[in-house]
Amino acid sequence: MSDLIPTKPYMLRALHEWCVDNNLTPHLIVAVNAQTRVPMAYVKNGEIVLNINYGATKDLHIDNDSVVFSARFGGVSQNIYVPMTAVSGIFARENGQGMFFEAESERQEVDVSEGDVEESAKPIENKEELIKSKKPVLKIVK
Numbered sequence: 001m002s003d004l005i006p007t008k009p010y011m012l013r014a015l016h017e018w019c020v021d022n023n024l025t026p027h028l029i030v031a032v033n034a035q036t037r038v039p040m041a042y043v044k045n046g047e048i049v050l051n052i053n054y055g056a057t058k059d060l061h062i063d064n065d066s067v068v069f070s071a072r073f074g075g076v077s078q079n080i081y082v083p084m085t086a087v088s089g090i091f092a093r094e095n096g097q098g099m100f101f102e103a104e105s106e107r108q109e110v111d112v113s114e115g116d117v118e119e120s121a122k123p124i125e126n127k128e129e130l131i132k133s134k135k136p137v138l139k140i141v142k
Contacts, residue, residue: 008087009062009063009064009065011101015090016052016090019053019090020054024092024095024097025092025093025094026090026091027049027050027051027091027098028050028052028067028090029048029087029088029089030048030049030050030082030087030088031047031086032046032048032086033083033086035081035083035085035086036083037080038078039078041073042073051071052067052069058070065083066084067080067081067082067084067087068081068082087101089101
């Protein structure tokens, strides 16, 4: 049997479609690496969160290898290229529902401290606080 295509691009497209169908705003979490083309001024802690709603992007294309689109940052149009290996997750801004993907070998270039991992691993006790803070909380699905 030949190598199978990874499931990540299919899950990404499905969750993007689910967000759009439910009038939610899909956001992509990207671990910035050497192959990623994003505006570096908006990168924090080696990651960037991108609004990938059709209204915020132009020519959005999600294939098995990458997410490509153009968007405005500070009023300036920029071409965005995110290899599938750099995608860390996708979630709906309004309710935080989504999926977080396992780190891949190319992601090792992004520096994440242990404190960051422990902080994000804490369980959410109050869902309303999560929605108000608009900070995504995702769990790893294997």
